[in-house]
Amino acid sequence: MRVGICGLGTVGGGTFDVLTRNAQEISRRAGRSIEVTAVAVRSSKPQFDLSGVRVVSDIFAVADDPDIEVVVELIGGYDTARELVLRAIDNGKHIVTANKALIAVHGNEIFTRAREKGVMVGFEAAVAGGIPIIKAIREGLSANRIEWIAGIINGTGNFILSEMREKQRDFQEVLAEAQELGYAEADPTFDVEGIDAAHKLTILASIAFGIPLQFDRTYTEGISAISQLDVQYAEELGYRIKHLGITRRTDKGIQLRVHPTLIPEHCLIANVHGVMNAVLVHSDAVGSTLYYGPGAGAEPTASAVVADIIDVARNATVEPERRVPHLAFHPNTLSDAPVVGMEDITCGYYLRVQVEDRTGVLARISSVLGERGINIEGIIQKDVAASDADSGWVPVVLMTGEVTERDMNGAIQALEALPEVAGQIVRIRVETLDAI
Numbered sequence: 001m002r003v004g005i006c007g008l009g010t011v012g013g014g015t016f017d018v019l020t021r022n023a024q025e026i027s028r029r030a031g032r033s034i035e036v037t038a039v040a041v042r043s044s045k046p047q048f049d050l051s052g053v054r055v056v057s058d059i060f061a062v063a064d065d066p067d068i069e070v071v072v073e074l075i076g077g078y079d080t081a082r083e084l085v086l087r088a089i090d091n092g093k094h095i096v097t098a099n100k101a102l103i104a105v106h107g108n109e110i111f112t113r114a115r116e117k118g119v120m121v122g123f124e125a126a127v128a129g130g131i132p133i134i135k136a137i138r139e140g141l142s143a144n145r146i147e148w149i150a151g152i153i154n155g156t157g158n159f160i161l162s163e164m165r166e167k168q169r170d171f172q173e174v175l176a177e178a179q180e181l182g183y184a185e186a187d188p189t190f191d192v193e194g195i196d197a198a199h200k201l202t203i204l205a206s207i208a209f210g211i212p213l214q215f216d217r218t219y220t221e222g223i224s225a226i227s228q229l230d231v232q233y234a235e236e237l238g239y240r241i242k243h244l245g246i247t248r249r250t251d252k253g254i255q256l257r258v259h260p261t262l263i264p265e266h267c268l269i270a271n272v273h274g275v276m277n278a279v280l281v282h283s284d285a286v287g288s289t290l291y292y293g294p295g296a297g298a299e300p301t302a303s304a305v306v307a308d309i310i311d312v313a314r315n316a317t318v319e320p321e322r323r324v325p326h327l328a329f330h331p332n333t334l335s336d337a338p339v340v341g342m343e344d345i346t347c348g349y350y351l352r353v354q355v356e357d358r359t360g361v362l363a364r365i366s367s368v369l370g371e372r373g374i375n376i377e378g379i380i381q382k383d384v385a386a387s388d389a390d391s392g393w394v395p396v397v398l399m400t401g402e403v404t405e406r407d408m409n410g411a412i413q414a415l416e417a418l419p420e421v422a423g424q425i426v427r428i429r430v431e432t433l434d435a436i
């Protein structure tokens, strides 16, 4: 099977290496040999032995190459990638992509076009790097009604939070290291502001619940406001801060949210460190299953890309209607369940409040929360650090019971209006994930 690769960066290079190194094993699995016959690269000097491969600088030349059956899109980004993929589909080529932004934002259009043309679009590498999570949900769990998914799905973010906790390292310094290691997005704000995780969560929710891709409805909050102080207080309370993507089926609709989250330290996914990703899936028949592995990097991501190429080799001759549907459910059965607004979600909260150090302040705070039916489940009042001793302000950390985000917003507004409270209250959501 003849393959053209567009983009020979971190993932493209890894894909080329894996296809070359494991060529024999791969052809035994695929039933035929897989050959890279063309690559499109921006730089004129790729660091690979490309003898026998047509090297071009125009990605569209690969999409138009009549010799190629599969176009592997590894250029990233939204617009040019969309144009490239649609053109290749129009030319009757199968697509394999690692581009989560492309699938989350343009996937509905791309899959419709692919169906019209009878071609496959593989996107295993788009979510959780080397973990075969798309295959697990779309095929392995297809007997189940999936209830919720919670995942650490951005390696860079998890690497940063892990280093902040374990080594008290500086946020920017760790981010620079993640970029050097090839984990981070071209624009690293996608990692630290949660956009990359939101792309991936959007895809997971669609294949779990059979809903169209709805990236614009996904609540997205990153880790850039997480301070060393909160990492330490969470630890003292027996929790870890993880950046989670959470999607859940509820009576009101589907929750789609990405945000920093306190989870009990004994949870398995609280112990997922560094660039590793983990996705916890709760379903009715099997219960909870957990998928763990490297979420970024050249060869882990290439592992998923190459698996998709092998899937194309195996299934290209299968009737299009008999193949695994792109979004796991047959397109005419997709659900129109609404996405739940953030104010309607319910969870516990960690609040860090800067208060005046005098008698009666804690009573004022607990009465504001009590009036709204919000239970205080834990509280720590920190000793005043020597440097702050004269300021008369001290941090108080509260853990609340479960409450709707709407009620918590009201409570925070009321607390911030108290003269005894200074500045903005830090709020981090708390989930127990059924303590798995």
Ligand code: HSE
Pocket (backbone or CB within 6 Å): 126, 128, 129, 153, 154, 155, 156, 157, 183, 184, 185, 191, 196, 295, 296, 297
């Ligand atoms: N920037 C992404 C991450 C790469 O850090 O997880 C893998 O999608």
